[in-house]
Amino acid sequence: xxxxxxxxxxxxxxxxxxxxxxxxxxxxxxxxxxxxxxxxxxxxxxxxxxxxxxxxxxxxxxxxxxxxxxxxxxxxxxxxxxxxxxxxxxxxxxxxxxxxxxxxxxxxxxxxxxxxxxxxxxxxxxxxxxxxxxxxxxxxxxxxxxxxxxxxxxxxxxxxxxxxxxxxxxxxxxxxxxxxxxxxxxxxxxxxxxxxxxxxxxxxxxxxxxxxxxxxxxxxxxxxxxxxxxxxxxxxxxxxxxxxxxxxxxxxxxxxxxxxxxxxxxxxxxxxxxxxxxxxxxxxxxxxxxxxxxxxxxxxxxxxxxxxxxxxxxx
Numbered sequence: 001x002x003x004x005x006x007x008x009x010x011x012x013x014x015x016x017x018x019x020x021x022x023x024x025x026x027x028x029x030x031x032x033x034x035x036x037x038x039x040x041x042x043x044x045x046x047x048x049x050x051x052x053x054x055x056x057x058x059x060x061x062x063x064x065x066x067x068x069x070x071x072x073x074x075x076x077x078x079x080x081x082x083x084x085x086x087x088x089x090x091x092x093x094x095x096x097x098x099x100x101x102x103x104x105x106x107x108x109x110x111x112x113x114x115x116x117x118x119x120x121x122x123x124x125x126x127x128x129x130x131x132x133x134x135x136x137x138x139x140x141x142x143x144x145x146x147x148x149x150x151x152x153x154x155x156x157x158x159x160x161x162x163x164x165x166x167x168x169x170x171x172x173x174x175x176x177x178x179x180x181x182x183x184x185x186x187x188x189x190x191x192x193x194x195x196x197x198x199x200x201x202x203x204x205x206x207x208x209x210x211x212x213x214x215x216x217x218x219x220x221x222x223x224x225x226x227x228x229x230x231x232x233x234x235x236x237x238x239x240x241x242x243x244x245x246x247x248x249x250x251x252x253x254x255x256x257x258x259x260x261x262x263x264x265x266x267x268x269x270x271x272x273x274x275x276x277x278x279x280x281x282x283x284x285x286x287x288x289x290x291x292x293x294x295x296x297x298x299x300x301x302x303x304x305x306x307x308x309x310x311x312x313x314x315x
């Protein structure tokens with residue numbers, strides 16, 4: 001008489017994403033786990049007018065119930081669409097509703113690393129009522145900052161894909177095609193994935209190397225989100241470049257955190273706190289990096305050198 005034995009099932013990780021995940025395969029299988037990806041173009045947290053574009057409605061459907069019930073962890077990438085037209089505080093309320101629904105319906109997803117949310121990517125495509133470049137960037141910064149605070153309150157994890165301004169494509173909203181693998185690679189390489197799906201042995205003495213790495217990455221993520229909140233923008237004209245801009249800022253004794261690559265002739269300077277931001281706002285006028293304000297000494301030096309090294313004209 002033969003007895004049937006149940007085969008060990010591969011742990012599953014479910015990802016619900018907006019159009020940023022359209023290039024990610026619906027199923028990714030590795031040795032240790034399996035990732036199910038559902039990408040929906042135009043997905044929002046909650047959409048009162050179209051249920052098929054509402055993350056809460058999608059997660060409530062019966063067809064996903066079995067996936068969520070058997071998933072060891074869940075990742076949500078849904079920020080760009082709502083942040084273009086809704087205030088950050090409203091989106092955070094929607095995120096809170098989704099988290100409470102998931103934890104109450106699927107108690108096994110109540111752990112710190114069982115629900116993972118990706119902050120909003122950079123976006124430069126304003127939409128009513130946030131129809132200005134500044135209001136959109138400010139809303140994104142507020143959303144990411146409030147999302148981090150909510151993660152502490154509701155005990156979920158923020159997963160930063162480290163998408164920068166220069167990764168955004170010509171449509172000013174989605175990743176450029178040459179960077180389209182960032183989302184897939186970030187999902188697969190997510191360092192908490194293995195520890196989420198495979199219980200780790202309990203260590204009672206000291207911190208492990210992995211624990212220190214997780215702590216440092218959490219601090220790094222928090223710092224990045226803070227820097228995205230404190231920033232200013234200035235138009236840039238030729239012949240200003242990043243090197244000359246950094247030199248000028250150093251001469252002005254402006255304390256900055258980071259300068260992303262110049263995008264569409266717009267400079268974005270990030271700071272670590274509001275004090276440094278306010279000082280920079282007072283020091284740098286709107287035309288601080290115009291052609292008229294470019295250092296005269298540099299222009300004179302170039303003119304002087306060109307007099308000794310005239311340009312040769314080909315016959």
